[in-house]
Amino acid sequence: MAPHVQGGQDDANSVSSAFEILYEDNHLLGIVKPVNVPVQEDATGDNDVLTLLKEDVKKRCNKPGNVYMGLVHRLDRPVGGAMIFAKTSKAASRLSDSVRTHSFRKVYLTVVHGKPPALSGRLVDTLLKDSATNTVSVVRKGTPGGKEAILDYTVLGTAEGYSLLKIDLLTGRSHQIRVQLSSIGCPLYGDQKYGAAVNKPGQQIALWSSVVAFPHPVTKDEIELISLPPQSFPWNLWAQELQKQAVR
Template sequence: MKPKKRRQRAKREKLVILYEDRHILVAVKPPGMLSQGDITRAPDMLTEIKEILWEKSGQTRRPFLALVHRLDRPTSGLMVFARSSKAASRLGKAFRTHQVVREYVAITRGIPEETGVFSDLISKEIATSGRVQVKQERRDEEAFQDKEKHVEKHDIRNERDGGHQGHIGVHDSKGLKAHTLQEERLQARLKRPDLGAPQNQKSRPARKEWLEASLSWKRLSTDWQRDESLLLVTLSTGRKHQIRAQFAANGMPLLGDRRYGKGDARDRSVPTVALHACRLTFMHPVDKTICTFNSLPDLNPSFSDRDGIVLKGALERHKPDLSHLSL
């Protein structure tokens, strides 16, 4: 066996599988590993778990395993995979409709209230900087793009001051200029991907798409000297980089976050972001029982042993909120 393959196999053997049956598998992702393979061809959870199952089965055919959610590469913690097509479909829907309780332990550079909620808008796509953007007000996309524009259509022919026939007045709170019917037709055309912009007419840049992003937290402990807090964070939605981006946007980036953090000596003193998916609760896709899995951040060196002890007590005291699950 080649040295590179031996190293990959050694890493694979260290992966922790907490539970498996015919339909689901729950494993713990180490920090730095991809959830799914990409063009870098770096090791990823989906491929490595497939290889483990294949080696255990002794069969020539590789087993079925489907990814139903992801963790950011630097984040460690619990992941559930589907081992059947039925489970893949049902678990995928459960994640899309927020029927899974996802809880994380995190260390923030800053001290929030004992409990709290963030409800922001977050960009759907990652910018060239590698970060998502956060709007710290819950408003719909039109409110952001058009400053609460009020559109009123009327026939200018009926106005007392006359005016050109065929115009439609479009007014907002700041008295924006009216558009002609020709301009209205152009806008309608631009919305048709099969038509596109007319010849010699430049198309306008696409609007940025914003998604609701909500989470809540409980403060578990505080290091007053370092101005840091250990939090139990519960996701209400699951967006790219959500926890990292929202805490950074609210002035409390996570410890060790190379993308959203402070980038100072304290951040560089730990090898990865202090974020670990510590509890996962969902309805089993086939037998319909409630499944809860816990994981302490032993694999994440940015947490101390004391952090693990505090988290263990918190998970025992604070049971997951199942009120929004369709039981």
């Protein structure tokens, strides 16, 4: 049976961590990524999750020298929620294989403006990234440099002109969820990049990594990490129990 992990630890060191730990053993470290912190070092020079995790493990586990921490998947800087990191190169390689073979599952919750045309559906688009502006756009299939992007969505509820969606991400393109939903007229709450016309500066983007599931790189047990978004606006327009049931 798959271990379901939510807001707790598995074989984690008893010393308190700077992060909320969802899962930890000798091979893996699953955490709740804080919002507005880059996953890895970028041009801003701000503290990044990868560096902070290495320092955290070094301190908690009294490790001498450099600490290995492998980055397997990414979240945009403003996005928070469940992430898994590899503590060994072997675990990193095997988790990367899981991503490539689509046995690595990612589920998000998000709040969007308006309502999609159907209560559930699949969005298939070709996305093209402009590295100069760090923006992504939907383009015609066959456009040079374009990459196929696929996601499934389910409307969990509507309130006050917003919709709560569950997103099963089937490909991992840059800004994918934000761009695809904006393209159907449902920009994410708080997304200044792809929904500036309906959002106000300073609003926190309502996109949360709620489930990360994969076969353990060593034991092959199915691991499922679960994280729920904070109960602040606009998330609190819906009962947390509804969100919890949706990601189970």
